[in-house]
Amino acid sequence: MLTxxxxxxxxxxxxxxxxxxxxxxxVIDHLMLNPPPDDLLVRRLKKRKLLLKDRIVLLEHMLEPDVLA
Incomplete structure (x- = not known):
């Protein structure tokens, strides 16, 4: 349990x-709407965004664990 x-x-x-x-x-949306997009940069940003989303979900779960878990 967290303090x-x-x-x-x-x-x-x-x-x-x-x-x-x-x-x-x-930033990703802006890059995509203003061609030509830097494909490598967009891929890196999307990967970072996914990693952030995973951390966000993990922290949310830490703060509000499932009752049935």
Whole structure:
């Protein structure tokens, strides 16, 4: 079980990751709409976005674990 301090730190980290994920989404959209896109850069950004999403889901699960788990 997490302490109050760990919960606060986890929520702060979660919020920062969500902001970064959103920002990456905007950058990717901008790059795609302003051809010619740098395919390598877009792939790297999409990969980073997926990694962030995985971390976000993990932290959300830590903060709100499933009752049935």
């Amino acid at each position: 109050e301090e760990q919960i606060t730190e986890t929520r702060t980290t979660l919020h920062e990751l969500q902001i970064e994920h959103h920002d990456l989404n905007q």
